[in-house]
């Protein structure tokens with residue numbers, strides 16, 4: 001793994017001007033089940049979503065997408081991705097922390113997410129940061145892979 005260093009720039013809210021870079025990052029980070037450009041444009045502006053980005057060396061290196069539902073205290077981490085060139089630098093962990101902060105600020109008490117059963121790296125990130133397994137959903141992804149459902153309740 002690349003040597004760890006603290007991300008230089010804190011996560012900021014995504015803007016429409018980031019959509020090109022977000023689309024390129026989505027293509028680099030995921031093999032399937034990608035968010036379309038249209039969805040990315042929608043989420044950047046959606047009122048029930050907080051989308052954050054992090055830059056490294058002037059390039060958009062990571063993003064997260066946190067979704068809320070009216071009347072629900074459960075926030076959902078819908079997506080998180082780090083450019084492979086910047087993996088292992090701590091960006092994933094920093095974004096996860098920012099999402100947790102956003103969820104708390106929105107008065108949510110739980111953060112939930114789904115992750116591919118074979119995505120060891122992401123599962124390690126979540127479990128090291130206090131997420132626990134509570135369910136599995138078969139045939140969740142485009143290629144039929146199972147999803148593990150994880151949640152973190154805030155104190």
Ligand SMILES: CC(C)(COP(=O)(O)OP(=O)(O)OC[C@H]1O[C@@H](n2cnc3c(N)ncnc32)[C@H](O)[C@@H]1OP(=O)(O)O)[C@@H](O)C(=O)NCCC(=O)NCCS
Nearest residue numbers: 029080081082087088089090091092093115121122124125
């Ligand atoms: C999963 C992902 C977000 C992790 O981001 P990252 O910036 O590389 O992660 P960090 O550097 O913050 O590392 C956090 C933890 O991830 C895990 N991790 C990081 N690199 C790893 C590797 N090469 N092998 C195994 N685990 C690894 C470790 O648990 C690490 O914690 P540690 O440093 O205390 O050991 C990133 O790899 C990614 O975007 N992958 C592709 C998209 C994806 O799968 N998104 C998740 C969808 S649910």
